[in-house]
Amino acid sequence: MLRKTNDGSLTLYNESFNELYHSEDGALLEARSLYIMGSGFNSLCLEEKTDLNTVIKICDVGLGLGYNALSTLEAWFSGKGLFSLEIHSLEQDKKIFSELTTAKASWQESWDDSWCERVKDFEEITPSFFKKVFEHPISRKKALWFVHLGEAKTLLKENKEKLPHFDFIWQDPFSPKTSPGLWDKEWFSLLTKFSTKNATLMTYSVARSVRDSLAENNWSFKKIPTVTKKKVWLKATKEN
Numbered sequence: 001m002l003r004k005t006n007d008g009s010l011t012l013y014n015e016s017f018n019e020l021y022h023s024e025d026g027a028l029l030e031a032r033s034l035y036i037m038g039s040g041f042n043s044l045c046l047e048e049k050t051d052l053n054t055v056i057k058i059c060d061v062g063l064g065l066g067y068n069a070l071s072t073l074e075a076w077f078s079g080k081g082l083f084s085l086e087i088h089s090l091e092q093d094k095k096i097f098s099e100l101t102t103a104k105a106s107w108q109e110s111w112d113d114s115w116c117e118r119v120k121d122f123e124e125i126t127p128s129f130f131k132k133v134f135e136h137p138i139s140r141k142k143a144l145w146f147v148h149l150g151e152a153k154t155l156l157k158e159n160k161e162k163l164p165h166f167d168f169i170w171q172d173p174f175s176p177k178t179s180p181g182l183w184d185k186e187w188f189s190l191l192t193k194f195s196t197k198n199a200t201l202m203t204y205s206v207a208r209s210v211r212d213s214l215a216e217n218n219w220s221f222k223k224i225p226t227v228t229k230k231k232v233w234l235k236a237t238k239e240n
């Protein structure tokens with residue numbers, strides 16, 4: 001069921017999970033302000049100097065309607081493209097990914113053409129692994145967007161050799177109440193194994209159980225102010 005959020009961007013209501021894919025404050029607003037700006041990724045994209053050999057790797061937990069992944073690409077394209085990028089999106093719902101790649105899904109009606117172009121024509125490596133390559137117009141560096149279809153915990157457990165260590169994690173499953181398996185100690189322990197030193201994890205939930213699970217896996221965290229009705233979001237940093 002389609003819903004317009006308060007910033008005009010469109011989201012869906014998921015009847016199986018009984019939950020919206022995004023906060024009513026704004027699907028786009030949340031993607032840009034919490035994940036892209038709040039994490040410092042946007043500032044990194046705007047830096048004038050960076051190690052030219054750097055590849056920044058991002059884990060997009062719950063690709064969903066694509067807002068976080070596309071906001072990531074948008075930030076990278078807005079900068080000078082001084083680093084290469086890898087986005088690894090994890091998603092168990094094959095149907096939502098198929099719809100996303102049509103660029104004609106109901107929630108994409110309000111999207112810019114550039115966003116619609118970016119979701120089309122993925123290369124199918126296997127039936128559950130897709131890839132798309134982008135080139136930065138200034139630096140000619142590459143951004144690789146990989147989509148891994150399957151249950152997220154299983155994907156991490158079974159793809160040890162194929163997945164990199166992540167610099168940023170967009171932790172955006174449905175809520176701890178409806179998707180407890182993607183918020184528990186085991187999940188954060190798995191994510192920790194796939195994280196670089198000083199990795200940054202962003203999420204909308206500041207629930208006590210989430211903070212405890214992160215702390216047990218040696219992440220420090222702070223609550224950051226939001227631009228929405230919800231007062232705070234969570235920014236976690238992996239401790240060495």
Ligand SMILES: C[S@@+](CC[C@H](N)C(=O)[O-])C[C@H]1O[C@@H](n2cnc3c(N)ncnc32)[C@H](O)[C@@H]1O
Nearest residue numbers: 062063064065066067068091092093151152174
């Ligand atoms: C809140 S939505 C994500 C919104 C998305 N990040 C965006 O920017 O549009 C949560 C997504 O997580 C997916 N999901 C839920 N449980 C999952 C699991 N165990 N493994 C993989 N994906 C899961 C759902 O299918 C849904 O698409």
